[in-house]
Amino acid sequence: MDSASSDRTVPGQHLAPTVARSVKVLVVGAFGVGKTTLIGAVSEIDPLRTEERITTASVGIDPGQPNKETTTVAMDFGRITVTEDIALYLFGTPGQRRFWDLWAGLADGAVGALVMIDTRHLEDSFEVLDQLELRTKIPFAVVVNQFPDSPNYPLERVRAALDLLPETPIVECDARDRQSAVLTLITLVEHAMTFPVFQKVNA
């Protein structure tokens, strides 16, 4: 993140004057699953980071002793100017339940979420999927990030293990590869278009 601090005024990083609309997509997943890698692969600017201090209820603590702690959560993000008047922002955020307050606000108004999965640690993604399904109505697509030593499970086996709905898209991806990452976004937006909430035209 040194790139941001070394040049604070960054005139070249401004959006084109024609851009008058922004939309966002969330990139959620466990730590180390490749969120920032994917964002960096498609973003037209070096991924930026902001940090937010949030109060989280400690999990697994005696409920009779409500114990809240303050945590700093980093959010990495990037952007793509997809048309001359629309900028697409990708916000990466940890998906665990204790960060819910942070990403509930982020989910508001989002086109959808890419849920990144590492098949070597499938169980890490259960909580993220639970949160999305139980607490939001936003469209999501599951992205299996292929690491060199990932076991080669057929996607249908991963779908079954994650107990996904039949209509939820699941795609493989190399998060380092731009075209591969762009395809995950296309999959998500296509899926979002089937949702009634996006049917109306509000140009």
Add this chain to the structure above:
Amino acid sequence: MDIEEYRDHPVRSYVLTSGRAHPSRNTLRPETLVRAVESRPVLSTAGRLERELVQLCRGTLALAEVAAYLQLPVSLVAVMVSDLVDSGNLTIRSNHQAHVLPGKDILEKILDGLRKL
């Protein structure tokens, strides 16, 4: 400014916003686009950070980008941006979409754009 600096001094954020934790408008999101109003000089009472913020916004940026460049939390920058909109120094470029989901037409344009990447 180092990030560690404000993390070590939790009171500082609230001093910057005169003790307020919430912006004067609730339509600001991390992706909301803002831009400086060039014809509007910054008040002489404005602080260094406000000036820096307006300077950053000589071109269009999202709120989250402003926060990242200033190395401050988005929630804090939302308060500052809101004040600067009230004082006429900043304008919200994407105001029409506050709390409105993009329509199908917008999604189609996004898909077309993504397919051309």
